[in-house]
Amino acid sequence: MLRIKGLTKRIPGGPKVLSDISFDAYEGDFIAVKGSSGSGKSMLLKCLALQEAWSSGSYHFDGKDVLGGGWSAKMKVKRQVAYLEEKPYLNPDKTGLKNVIIGSVSQTPAWRRWTGMMRNDDYMGAMDMIEKRGLIDKAHMKAKHLSGGERQRMAIARALVHGAKVIVADEPVSGLDPHAADAVLGELKALCKDEGIIVIAVLHQGDWAERYADRILGLNGGQLVLDVYGRRLTEREKRQLD
Numbered sequence: 001m002l003r004i005k006g007l008t009k010r011i012p013g014g015p016k017v018l019s020d021i022s023f024d025a026y027e028g029d030f031i032a033v034k035g036s037s038g039s040g041k042s043m044l045l046k047c048l049a050l051q052e053a054w055s056s057g058s059y060h061f062d063g064k065d066v067l068g069g070g071w072s073a074k075m076k077v078k079r080q081v082a083y084l085e086e087k088p089y090l091n092p093d094k095t096g097l098k099n100v101i102i103g104s105v106s107q108t109p110a111w112r113r114w115t116g117m118m119r120n121d122d123y124m125g126a127m128d129m130i131e132k133r134g135l136i137d138k139a140h141m142k143a144k145h146l147s148g149g150e151r152q153r154m155a156i157a158r159a160l161v162h163g164a165k166v167i168v169a170d171e172p173v174s175g176l177d178p179h180a181a182d183a184v185l186g187e188l189k190a191l192c193k194d195e196g197i198i199v200i201a202v203l204h205q206g207d208w209a210e211r212y213a214d215r216i217l218g219l220n221g222g223q224l225v226l227d228v229y230g231r232r233l234t235e236r237e238k239r240q241l242d
Contacts (some may be wrong), residue, residue, distance in 0.1 A: 032209030101157030149180030
């Protein structure tokens with residue numbers, strides 16, 4: 001469970017980009033974040049993944065105080081809250097399997113990323129996760145030859161192999177064709193339902209949020225203006241996000 005209270009982010013010497021954001025997220029939640037450009041959507045995800053420092057607020061993960069818990073508490077959250085970029089970085093000259101095993105910068109020790117060393121247990125765990133994502137035939141293909149949707153699903157496998165309990169995804173289907181987008185969002189939805197993963201995804205374009213999410217958070221000017229469960233947005237609510 002995540003409990004966010006009063007999250008405020010101010011750019012040093014500049015304006016507030018997030019102001020007093022509060023919400024809870026529970027095991028198995030699929031939460032979509034919507035809002036116009038500059039509303040603070042991406043910054044919210046980066047703050048949740050501790051890629052950006054908070055100016056103020058409190059952050060509890062599974063009942064533990066993250067911001068007040070010191071370095072070890074923050075490192076644990078960085079391992080368990082995986083940040084998926086719009087176009088996730090995979091080393092283009094390493095295979096999908098190697099990328100999954102090596103992990104992302106925030107989840108894996110530097111020596112593992114530099115050496116690419118793997119144990120047998122690492123290999124089997126990664127292959128199992130890749131197979132569950134429907135990508136077993138792509139495991140030994142270099143990442144530069146994977147499609148956009150395949151890279152996104154390989155990044156999901158990477159996050160899960162390294163212990164993610166929460167996935168925060170910034171426009172994970174931007175630029176994908178409808179079939180690939182459905183595959184990625186269906187994968188994320190299944191993780192929520194079957195494994196209790198919390199997914200918080202920016203899904204501003206089209207109707208993806210209303211089709212897949214259990215809940216929609218709406219941002220405008222860095223403030224939380226909507227928190228809607230289990231239904232489509234009304235026209236009035238959509239105008240609040242412009």
